[in-house]
Amino acid sequence: MATKPISSIETPCVLLDKSRLQDNIHRIQKIADAQHVNVRPHIKTHKCLEILQLQDEVGAVGITTSKTDEALTFINNGVQSVTVAYPLVVDSKLDRLIATSSSRQVDLRLTLDSPYGLEMITRVAKRHGKKINIFLKIDVGLHRCGVAEDDPLVLELVKAIQEESCLNFAGLLSHAGHAYGAAISDQVRQIAQDEHQILNRVREKLEKNQIEVKEISVGSTPTILASDNYDGITEIRPGNYVFMDRTPLRLGLIQPQQIALSVLATVVSINPEYFIIDAGSKVLSSDQGAHGIAGMEGYGLAYPVDRFDDLSHEMTVLKLSEEHGFVARRNFDLPIGSMIRINPNHSCAVANLADFYTIVNDDQMIDRWKIIARGKVH
Amino acid sequence: MATKPISSIETPCVLLDKSRLQDNIHRIQKIADAQHVNVRPHIKTHKCLEILQLQDEVGAVGITTSKTDEALTFINNGVQSVTVAYPLVVDSKLDRLIATSSSRQVDLRLTLDSPYGLEMITRVAKRHGKKINIFLKIDVGLHRCGVAEDDPLVLELVKAIQEESCLNFAGLLSHAGHAYGAAISDQVRQIAQDEHQILNRVREKLEKNQIEVKEISVGSTPTILASDNYDGITEIRPGNYVFMDRTPLRLGLIQPQQIALSVLATVVSINPEYFIIDAGSKVLSSDQGAHGIAGMEGYGLAYPVDRFDDLSHEMTVLKLSEEHGFVARRNFDLPIGSMIRINPNHSCAVANLADFYTIVNDDQMIDRWKIIARGKVH
Numbered sequence: 039m040a041t042k043p044i045s046s047i048e049t050p051c052v053l054l055d056k057s058r059l060q061d062n063i064h065r066i067q068k069i070a071d072a073q074h075v076n077v078r079p080h081i082k083t084h085k086c087l088e089i090l091q092l093q094d095e096v097g098a099v100g101i102t103t104s105k106t107d108e109a110l111t112f113i114n115n116g117v118q119s120v121t122v123a124y125p126l127v128v129d130s131k132l133d134r135l136i137a138t139s140s141s142r143q144v145d146l147r148l149t150l151d152s153p154y155g156l157e158m159i160t161r162v163a164k165r166h167g168k169k170i171n172i173f174l175k176i177d178v179g180l181h182r183c184g185v186a187e188d189d190p191l192v193l194e195l196v197k198a199i200q201e202e203s204c205l206n207f208a209g210l211l212s213h214a215g216h217a218y219g220a221a222i223s224d225q226v227r228q229i230a231q232d233e234h235q236i237l238n239r240v241r242e243k244l245e246k247n248q249i250e251v252k253e254i255s256v257g258s259t260p261t262i263l264a265s266d267n268y269d270g271i272t273e274i275r276p277g278n279y280v281f282m283d284r285t286p287l288r289l290g291l292i293q294p295q296q297i298a299l300s301v302l303a304t305v306v307s308i309n310p311e312y313f314i315i316d317a318g319s320k321v322l323s324s325d326q327g328a329h330g331i332a333g334m335e336g337y338g339l340a341y342p343v344d345r346f347d348d349l350s351h352e353m354t355v356l357k358l359s360e361e362h363g364f365v366a367r368r369n370f371d372l373p374i375g376s377m378i379r380i381n382p383n384h385s386c387a388v389a390n391l392a393d394f395y396t397i398v399n400d401d402q403m404i405d406r407w408k409i410i411a412r413g414k415v416h
Numbered sequence: 417m418a419t420k421p422i423s424s425i426e427t428p429c430v431l432l433d434k435s436r437l438q439d440n441i442h443r444i445q446k447i448a449d450a451q452h453v454n455v456r457p458h459i460k461t462h463k464c465l466e467i468l469q470l471q472d473e474v475g476a477v478g479i480t481t482s483k484t485d486e487a488l489t490f491i492n493n494g495v496q497s498v499t500v501a502y503p504l505v506v507d508s509k510l511d512r513l514i515a516t517s518s519s520r521q522v523d524l525r526l527t528l529d530s531p532y533g534l535e536m537i538t539r540v541a542k543r544h545g546k547k548i549n550i551f552l553k554i555d556v557g558l559h560r561c562g563v564a565e566d567d568p569l570v571l572e573l574v575k576a577i578q579e580e581s582c583l584n585f586a587g588l589l590s591h592a593g594h595a596y597g598a599a600i601s602d603q604v605r606q607i608a609q610d611e612h613q614i615l616n617r618v619r620e621k622l623e624k625n626q627i628e629v630k631e632i633s634v635g636s637t638p639t640i641l642a643s644d645n646y647d648g649i650t651e652i653r654p655g656n657y658v659f660m661d662r663t664p665l666r667l668g669l670i671q672p673q674q675i676a677l678s679v680l681a682t683v684v685s686i687n688p689e690y691f692i693i694d695a696g697s698k699v700l701s702s703d704q705g706a707h708g709i710a711g712m713e714g715y716g717l718a719y720p721v722d723r724f725d726d727l728s729h730e731m732t733v734l735k736l737s738e739e740h741g742f743v744a745r746r747n748f749d750l751p752i753g754s755m756i757r758i759n760p761n762h763s764c765a766v767a768n769l770a771d772f773y774t775i776v777n778d779d780q781m782i783d784r785w786k787i788i789a790r791g792k793v794h
Contacts, residue, residue, distance in 0.1 A: 048508060048794045082738060104739040124739065125684045127753050130426055151685055154752040182740055183685035183692055215737060306503045307529055307561035314561055320768050321793055324702040330715075330736045337708075358708045359593060360460060360764060361482040361502065362560055374532040375505050386738060390698050391769070393791045413771045415699055416426045 041402045044343060045377065049304040050317035052388060053379070054395040056404065058298035059280060060092060066262060066279045067096040073268040078102050078121060080257065080277030083386045085411035086395065087115055089280055100145065102257070102275040106131040107414035113138055115410070119145040123211060123257070123275060125155050125175065125183055131416060132162040140168040147171040149211055151184050153191075156198055163204040171208035172199050173255065176240055178212040178233040180329075187236050196249055209253030209272070210237050217260045218328040223290045230261035238270040263291040281385035284334050285327050294339075294347045299385040302343065302396075303363060305376045312356070313365040315340075315378050319358040322380065323387035334383055340365045343377035343401075355380060419780045422721060423755065427682040428695035430766060431757070432773040434782065436676035437658060438470060444640060444657045445474040451646040456480050456499060458635065458655030461764045463789035464773065465493055467658055478523065480635070480653040484509040485792035491516055493788070497523040501589060501635070501653060503533050503553065503561055509794060510540040518546040525549040527589055529562050531569075534576055541582040549586035550577050551633065554618055556590040556611040558707075565614050574627055587631030587650070588615050595638040596706040601668045608639035616648040641669040659763035662712050663705050672717075672725045677763040680721065680774075681741060683754045690734070691743040693718075693756050697736040700758065701765035712761055718743045721755035721779075733758060 044053070070077045079093045080102040090101065090112070100119030103109040109120045120139070126132055126148060139146040148170055150156050156172075163170050174195055177184030185191050199207045214233045220226045233256055241251040257275035263286060268274075278286070281299035286292045303317035319337075326332035338355040340363075345351035357364035365378060372378070382388045389395075389409060397405035422431070448455045457471045458480040468479065468490070478497030481487040487498045498517070504510050504526060517524040526548055528534050534550075541548050552573055555562030563569045577585045592611045598604045611634055619629040634640075635653035641664060646652075656664075659677035664670045681695035697715075704710035716733040718741075723729035735742035743756060750756070760766045767773075767787060775783035 048506065050793055125752075127684050128426065128682060152752050158753075177687070181687055181689065182737065182742065183687075304506060306505050309555070309559055309561075311559065319701075319703060319708065319765060323697075324704070324708060324765070325697060326702070328738075330697065330702060359560065359706075360768070364560065374530050375536075387697060387702070390738070392793075415428055415770075 039405060041404050044302065044398060044401045044403060047302060047396060047403055049302050049377065050321040051302045051396050052392040053300045053302050053398050054407070055298045056397050056399055058296060059089070062280050062282060062296060062298055063092050064096055066276055069262065070274055071097065075268050075271050076273040078255070078273050078275050079280070080123070080275050081108060081112060081411065083277035084280055084389060085409045086407050087410055088407040099273070105414050105416060106135050107416045108411045109135060110138055111411040111414055113142060113144055117144070121147040121149070121173065121255070121275070123149050123213065125149055125151050127155050127158050129158060129162060132159060136162050136166045136168050136170065140166050145171065147173060147208055149173045149175050150195070151175040153195070153198070156195060160202050160204060169204055169206060171206050173208050173211035176210050176212045176237060178214050178236050179229065180213060180215040182215065184212065187240050192240060192243070193247060196244060200249065207249065209251045209255065210240055211255045212237060213257045214261050215258060215329050217258050218285055219331040219333065220260070220289060223264050226260045226264035226289055226291070230265040231267070233261065234267070234269060234271060241270065260286055260289055260291060278328070278386055281389070283385040284339060284381060284383045288333050294381065297381045299382065299388060301338065301380040301382060301388060303378045303380060305372055305374050305378060308374060311367060313367055313372055313378065315363040315365055316361065317363045317380065318361045320360050321388070321391060322355065322358060322363065322382055323384060323391060324358060325384035325387040328384055328386070337363070338380040338382045340378050340380045342372055343379045346379045417783060419782050422680065422776060422779045422781060425680060425774060425781055427680050427755065428699040429680045429774050430770040431678045431680050431776050432785070433676045434775050434777055436674060437467070440658055440660060440674060440676055441470050442474055444654055447640065448652055449475065453646050453649050454651040456633070456651055456653050457658070458501070458653050459486065459490060459789065461655035462658055462767060463787045464785050465788055466785040480655070483792050483794060484513050485794045486789045487513060488516055489789040489792055491520060491522055495522070499525040499527070499551065499633070499653070501527050501591065503527055503529050505533050505536050507536060507540060510537060514540055514544045514546050514548070518544050523549065525551060525586055527551045527553050528573070529553040531573070531576070534573060538580050538582060547582055547584060549584050551586050551589035554588050554590045554615060556592050556614050557607065558591060558593040560593065562590065565618050570618060571621070571625060574622060578627065585627065587629045587633065588618055589633045590615060591635045592639050593636060593707050595636050596663055597709040597711065598638070598667060601642050604638045604642035604667055604669070608643040609645070611639065612645070612647060612649060619648065638664055638667055638669060656706070656764055659767070661763040662717060662759060662761045666711055672759065675759045677760065677766060679716065679758040679760060679766060681756045681758060683750055683752050683756060686752060689745060691745055691750055691756065693741040693743055694739065695741045695758065696739045698738050699766070699769060700733065700736060700741065700760055701762060701769060702736060703762035703765040706762055706764070715741070716758040716760045718756050718758045720750060721757045724757045
C-alpha cells in the first residue's frame with residue numbers, strides 16, 4: 039500500500055514501529071541462541087500472522103497459545119507446532135483442536151495440572167487416535183495454575199501420562215507471571231532463578247524415578263530479559279517482548295525507544311487540568327500492568343506526536359473514560375486537533391482491543407496488519 | 417435457533433438474560449414517560465441492533481453515540497436520528513458522517529465545546545449543504561469535556577452557532593459521569609439535582625439574550641435511577657441501564673436480579689486460595705467501575721451457575737490475568753469443569769470485548785445477537 043504520514047491517520051489507532059518490532063524479535067532470539075534454548079513465542083500478545091512470520095524468520099520453533107481458537111487460527115494458516123500453555127478441560131474444545139491437529143499432522147502439545155484434565159485429554163485423544171505431547175504445569179510462585187513441586191500429584195500425574203499410549207510425557211512447563219509485580223530488575227532475576235531451580239528439582243525427582251524430562255519450558259518477557267543463566271531450560275515462551283510496554287520500562291529492563299507499540303490519539307477538548315483525547319479504556323484498556331498489577335501511575339505515557347519519547351514533553355494519561363483519555367497537562371500548550379502518541383501500560387491488552395496494527399516506519403504509515411486471532415476467546 | 421441448556425455453552429461467554437433486559441428497558445422508559453422526557457439511548461453500551469429494537473418498541477426517539485463509525489453503523493441500518501455526544505473535531509470523520517446523514521435524510525445532532533469544533537463542523541456542513549442541529553456541551557462536574565456555566569464562551573459559541581446558516585442551535589447537553597464515583601444513592605441524587613440546576617441557569621442566561629433553548633439533554637444511568645425531578649430537562653441519554661452492573665448495585669439503586677449481562681466461565685484449575693476460571697481481563701475487562709472509578713473489590717461477583725444471584729454462594733473475582741480469573745474460594749467446593757456465572761463491574765466494557773451476546777431465558781440459550789458496532793473506534 040501507499041505510504042502516508044502519521045498526521046493523516048484517523049485516531050485512535052494502534053501504531054507498530056516496524057524496526058523496533060524487528061529489533062525486539064532479534065534481541066530475544068539472540069539471547070536464546072546464546073543460551074542454547076528454543077524460542078516458542080506466545081502469540082496471545084500479537085495474534086498476527088505477519089508478526090509470527092518475523093519470529094519464524096529468525097528461528098522460532100512453533101507457537102504458544104492460551105486459547106483453543108487462537109491455536110486453530112494459526113494452525114489453519116500453516117503453523118505446524120503448537121503448545122497450548124493452558125489447562126484445557128472441555129471436551130468440545132479438545133475435540134476440534136485434536137481433530138484439526140490430527141488431519142494437518144500438527145505437533146500438538148497440551149498442558150495439564152489435574153487428574154481431571156488428564157482424563158479429559160486422554161478420552162478425546164483416544165477418540166481421534168492422535169498421540170499428543172503433554173507438559174505438566176508446575177506452579178513456580180504465581181499461584182494460579184500448576185502443581186506445587188512438593189505435591190505428590192507431580193509424580194502421580196506424570197506416571198499416569200506415561201501409562202496412556204495416546205500421550206507422550208514431553209516435560210515441564212511454568213510461567214513466572216509474578217515477575218511483572220517486581221519492583222526492580224534484581225527481583226525479576228531472583229524470580230527467574232527460583233523458577234529454574236524449582237523446575238530442575240522436579241526434573242531430578244522424576245529422573246530418580248526413571249522418567250525422562252525432555253523439555254523444560256519457561257515464559258515471561260521480564261524474566262528472560264533479566265536472566266543470564268538458563269541451566270536445564272530447553273525453551274522460552276515470551277509474548278510481550280515483541281511490543282514491550284511500561285512494565286519492562288518500569289523494571290529498568292528496557293529503554294523507552296524499545297517500545298514498538300503505541301497509541302495515536304487526538305486532543306478533542308481541553309480543560310485547565312487535562313488534554314482530553316479520543317483514546318479511552320476501549321483503546322488503551324484499564325490495565326495498570328500485566329496480571330492486574332498496578333506498578334505505575336495512570337494508563338500510559340503520552341507525548342505530542344512530534345516529541346515522541348522526549349522526556350521533556352512526557353505526560354501521564356491519568357484517567358480514562360470509555361472513549362476519553364485525561365492527559366495531565368504540563369508547562370506547554372497543545373491546540374485541539376493535535377495528535378498525541380502514547381506508550382501503554384500493557385501492550386497485550388491494547389492489541390486485544392484492536393482490529394489491526396498500523397505499521398509505521400519513522401513518521402510514515404507503511405502497512406496495515408490484521409489481528410487475525412482477535413476475539414478468539416474459546 | 418434451537419434452544420440449548422446453558423451447561424452446553426462454550427466458555428467464556430457473555431450471557432444476556434432477555435427478560436431482565438426487557439424489564440430494564442421498560443423501567444427507564446416508564447420513568448421518562450412519567451417525567452415527560454424523551455429517551456435517546458446511548459448505544460455505546462450495547463452496540464447491537466436487536467437491543468435498539470427493544471428500546472425503539474417502547475418509545476426511544478433515536479440514538480446517542482460517541483464514535484463516528486458507531487453512528488454510521490446504525491444509520492446504515494436505518495436509524496433516522498443520531499446525537500453524537502462527543503466533540504468531533506476531525507474533518508474526515510465529520511465528512512463521512514455528514515455525507516451519509518445527508519443522503520439518508522438523517523436528523524444529525526452534533527456536540528461541541530470549542531471554537532475549533534465549531535469552525536470544523538461549519539466547514540464540513542457547508543461543503544455538503546447539510547443543516548445540522550448543534551448541542552453545546554456543558555461541564556456539570558465531571559471536568560472532562562464541556563464549557564463551564566460561567567465561561568463567557570457559552571454565549572459566544574451559541575451566538576456563533578446561530579450566525580451560521582448551516583447550523584441550528586438545538587440546546588444544551590451534559591454528562592454527569594462523576595455520579596459513578598458516588599458512595600451512596602443520595603449523593604447521586606444531589607449530583608443530578610446540581611446538573612439540572614446548572615443547565616437551567618445556562619438556559620435562563622441564554623433566554624435573557626433572546627436565545628431559545630429547545631432541548632436540554634442529560635445522561636448517565638445512576639442519575640436517572642436516583643432522580644425524581646426533571647424540571648427543565650427534555651431528554652435523557654442513558655446507556656448502561658439496559659444491562660446494569662455492580663456500580664448501580666453498589667450505589668443501592670438496583671437489586672442483583674436486575675443485572676441482565678453476566679459472564680459464564682469454567683473452572684480450569686484449583687489451588688488452595690482460588691478457583692481459576694477461563695475468563696480473564698480479555699473477557700471481564702480490568703475496569704473497576706465506569707470512568708476508571710474503583711468503588712468495588714475485585715472484578716466481578718461470581719456464583720456457581722446453579723446458584724446464580726444466591727448471596728450464600730457469592731464469591732469475588734479477586735484478580736485477573738489476561739485469560740484467567742482468580743475467584744476467591746469460600747466454604748464450598750467446586751470440581752474442575754464446573755461453570756461459574758459472574759456479574760461484572762462494568763458491563764459496557766465487557767460488551768466491548770465480545771463479538772456477540774448469548775441470549776438466555778432462565779437456563780436456556782435461545783439466541784445469539786451480534787455486537788454489530790464492535791471495534792468502531794473512529
